[in-house]
Amino acid sequence: MKGLWIVTTETSAEPTRRDFLYIATGAVAAVGAAAAVWPFIAQMNPDASTIAAGAPIEVDLTPIAEGQDIKVFWRGKPIYIMNRTKKQVEEARSVALSALPDPQTDQERTKEGHEQWLVVIGICTHLGCIPIAHEGSYDGFFCPCHGSQYDSSGRIRQGPAPLNLPVPPYQFVSDSKIQIG
Amino acid sequence: MSGPSTYQPQSPFMKWLEQRLPIAGLVHSSFIAYPTPRNLNYWWTFGAILSMMLAVQIVTGIVLAMHYTPHVDLAFDSVERLVRDVNYGWLLRNMHAAGASMFFVAVYIHMLRGLYYGSYKAPREVLWILGVIIYLLMMATGFMGYVLPWGQMSFWGATVITNLFSAIPFVGDSIVTLLWGGYSVGNPTLNRFFSLHYLLPFVIAGVVVLHVWALHVTGQNNPAGVEPKTEKDTVPFTPYATLKDAFGMSCFLVFFCWFIFYMPNYLGDADNYIPANPGVTPPHIVPEWYYLPFYAILRSIPNKLMGVVAMFGAIIVLLFLPWLDSAKVRSLRYRPLAKRFFWGFVATCLMLGWLGAKPAEGMYTILGRIFTFFYFAYFLIVLPLLSRVEKTLPLPNSIAEDVLNKGKVVGTTAASLFAAVLAGTMLFGGVQSAKASEGGESPPSLSWSFAGPFGTYDRAQLQRGFKIYKEVCSACHSLKLLQYRNLAEPGGPSFTLDQAKAIAAEASIKDGPNDAGEMFERPGRLADTFHSPFPNEQAARAANGGAVPPDMSLLAKARSYPRGFPQFIFDFFTQFQEQGPNYIDALLQGYQDTPPEGFSLPDGSYYNKWFPGHSIKMPPPISDGQVTYDDGSPQTLPQYAKDVTAFLMWAAEPHLEARKRLGLQVMIFLIILSGLLYFTKRKVWSNVH
Incomplete structure (x- = not known):
């Protein structure tokens, strides 16, 4: 029972x-x-070899003449390195911060003593297309996908993108060489 | 799936849904209210275990496909990158590879259970036939999956199996070309196998749905083989069968995890850690263990076409089983003669499996023919004859009555099982001892710090071993699956990151092209691999008397030697899998200045006791005092050999420590879970018994 x-x-x-x-x-x-x-x-996160391959890279700046730019890749992202003209630097520094959607000074976005060099990640903060350098109304970048315009400091000025082009971590190893990452 | 549902939805939403899509009712009638015979034993839990294994294979397979590259030049390395670099990649790969074997273990038990209890007889013929179709699909899927890592066994397995179709008269060669998509097994073959290997599991899942549907129409068979007559003969599927299945699955997972965490290479072949080489067939090719009985049948017939016909016939004959065995009594419990023949058949299958792994020569061929005859005789002579002449024992009147006599019957089943295992063991043992007297010697088994369930690498030993690799081996051998960063990663030789960077910087790496379009040399970085000192294979061959120094990344897993019976069964319990290290260590010490009398050594070769064929192109690589140790370890050849071998084992399996550590945690967890499930199941069933 x-x-x-x-x-x-x-x-x-x-x-x-x-x-x-x-x-x-x-x-x-x-x-x-x-x-x-x-x-x-x-398992979906980056694997160990992908992380190891994302180590810092060094870029030689000597071949970039004033007014020119190059595009290098770091961690699969295009990085614009632009040797800006005097005019571009002045334009970037004279604009009032209140006129910017994402206020940031040009000094904050470049390295002291190397003012002519602009290093930014060339990915539009709207939806990830690559903006074209030296185009648009602000002497900077123009994104052909949805018409965002960035100035000569890579800051958003007009269009749907909400933020400035990000500055990657980098430093000057010498006057003519930078290390990205 | 069994008639109109008795499900009564409670909430308004479920009522609304049930009128439009009666899915809750379907689940309820199939997996909750569905009546199962109350006398089912644990052999019946293998249906649930198989469903679990199919799910495990599909889920891990989808994940592996995220990291795998189906290309002849990339496939092998992509699997190794998965194992070495992807988070838990080693775990997922072991789950999938061992999972395939576990799937077959479970399916063979499931099939033998059906055979023993007559589950194929009317009205369950279609259920049985669907099962045979699933089995055929599993074999095709397993075969194509084994090809994907693109090792030596993958390649030659693909070549041999596809060549089976060339036996078809007139159109055979055209069919083989069609299967290959080329003039030999190559990239198109690999690509289509990958595609089909991804597709077929879903086809299996579809046929499994039909299989379960057919099962729920006819109801389950049971150990007594009499149909349920009243409510008293059955219990509802949930919670009774559900919990019993859950306990069975949990126990099976313990078995499965033993392979995943402790014996990942036990069921595989060491040769598959050598990348596919269309120019060299391994001296001894065998399929995966689950095909071995059929492989033995294939080889025992001296005619190509008839061999292939016999092999496929061995499976096709199962389709006709419901009509070959016409006995009215289902369960072999009540067929004393048929029961004996059944265990003889099990022994025959084991014997064929063992023969399939042996070289096709001499006594093995003769035994193969005898047991092939036994295999077919069981289906084509014994069963049809017995079903006409056998005098069966009286059946119980009902399942409820059967439950009352249970104790006695379990005793006899266990006794016959024990007798069959004993007979099989003695048979194996006898043949093996005959073989052992003619057989060769094996390298001595050394004691390794990384052996066993708690094994870890000896850091100082790995560092010493690395020194030997760097100063001696690296002059000819690469380690291209290893990157300098690995030296500083946990579970390895524990160099600091700065030490690893310094070691990398000593190497010169060819990079480029630079802006001028030229290749240049630069110091190595952490992400670089230990590359070969030779620019290409031809240069390596030319510099080494025609023999390419093999890449050593996987050497410790790619070398093995047979352990023989019954040693390989003990190995399963002692977790012995150090054949590779034992071989490498022995080889380094196995040089003899003068070959034994009567051995003619080719020019430019050296005599080594352990190298297959004894004639090796590598000169004795290391001798006493050659490398200076800083930590006071003896600078002798045996110490050098052991240290560099340990280093190579780590190079072959950098995550060994993580594997064993996680394995212990998982094992403890599963044993607790199984215990809890057992007591829960017992509580729930206490009012049935």
Whole structure:
């Protein structure tokens, strides 16, 4: 009559040892299932070789004449390195901060003593197209996809993009060489 | 799937949905209210285990496909990059590779269960036939999956299996060309195999739905083989069968994880860690273990066409089983004669499997023919005959009555199982000892710090081993799957990042082209690999008397030697898998100045006791005192050999420590879960028994 006895305990309102067993089993199984999901999500992050390949790069600036720019790739992103003319630097520094959608001074966006060099990630902050250098109404960049215009400091001036072109981490190793990353 | 549903939706939304799409009712009637015979034993949980394995294979497979490149030049390395660099890549790969074997373990148990309890008999013929179709699809899928890593066994397996079709008269060669998409197994073959390997699991899933549908129409068979007659004979699927299945699955996962975390290469072939080489066939090619019985049948027939026909026939014959065995009594419990023949058949399959792994010569061929005859005789002679002449035992009147006699029957089943295992073991043992007397010697088994469930690398030993690689081996051998950054990663020789950078900077790496379009040399960086000192394979060959020094990244996993029976069974429990390190260590010390009498050594070769064929082009690479150790370790050849071998093991498997560490955690968890599930299942079933 073991079975009958269990049926009677089941109807009592008190938590029983069997309730505890069921809850413990369910909880352990749920923890296991959650832990098992983790490797399947973690595997989508960049793998070790991709991270290692994203190490800093060095760029020689000597071939870039004034008024010219080059595009290099770092971590799969295009980086514009622009040797700005005096006129471009002046334009960038004379504009009032209040006139900018994303206020930032040109000094903040360049390195002291190397004012003519602008280094920005060439990815439009709207939806990721690559803006064209030396185009648009602000002597800077123009994005052909949706018409965003950036000035000669890479700051957004007009169009749907919300933010300035980001400045990647970089430093001058010498007067004519920078290290990006 | 079993008639109109008794499901009564409670909430208004479920009522609304049920009138439009009765999916909740379908689930309810198929997996909750569905009546299952109350006398099912644990052999019946393998259906659920197989569903789980199919899900595991599909999910891990989709993830592996995110990292795999189906191209002959890239496939092998992409698998290694996955294992070495992707987060948990080693785990996902081991799950998928061992999972294929576990899928076949489970399917063979499931099939033998069906065979033993007569689950193929009316009215379940279609259910059985669908199962055979799933099995055929599994074999095709498993074969194509094995080709994808593009190692030596992949390539030669693909070549041999596709060549089976050339046995077809008149159109055979055209069919083979069609399968290859070229004049030999090549890139088009690999691409289409990848495509089909991705497709077929979903076809399997579709046929599984039909299989389950057919099952739910006829209802499950049961160990007594009598149909349920009253409510008392069945219990609802949930919670009774669900919990029993969950416990079965959890126990199976313990078995599965033993392979994933501790024995990932036990079921594989070391040769598949050598990249595919269309110019060299491995001396001893064998398919994966789950095809071995059929491979043995193929080889035992001396005619090409008839061999292929026999091999496929061995599977096709299963389709006709419901009509070959016409006995009215389903379960072999009540067929004493048929039961004996059944265990004989199991022994035959094991024997064929063992023969399939042996070279096709001498006694093996003769035994192969005998057991091939036994295999077909079971289906074509024994079963049809027995079903006419056998005097069966009285059946129980109902399942409920069967449950009352259960204890006695379990005893006899266990006894017959034990007898069959014993008989099989003795058979194997006898043949093996005959073989051992003629067999060769194996390298001595050394004690390695990384062996066993708690094994770890000895950091100082890896650093010493690296020194030997750098000063000696790297003059000829590359380690192109290893990058300098690996030296500083956890679980390795534990160089600091700065040390690793300094080591990298000593190397000269060819890079470019630069802006002027020219290649240039630069110091190595952390992301560079240990490249070959030779510009190309031809140069390496020319500089080494015609033999290419192999890349050493995977050497410790790509070399092996047979352990023989019963040693390989003990290896499973002791987690022995250090054949590669033992071989490399022995090889480095195995040079003999004068070859034994009667051995003619070719010019420019050296005699090595352990090298296959004994004639090796590599001169003795290292001798006492050649490399200076800073830590006071003995500067002797045995110490050098052991250190560099440990380093090569790490190079072959940089995540070994993480694998064993996670394995311990998973094992403890699964044992707790299995225990809890067992007691929960017992509580729930307590009012049924």
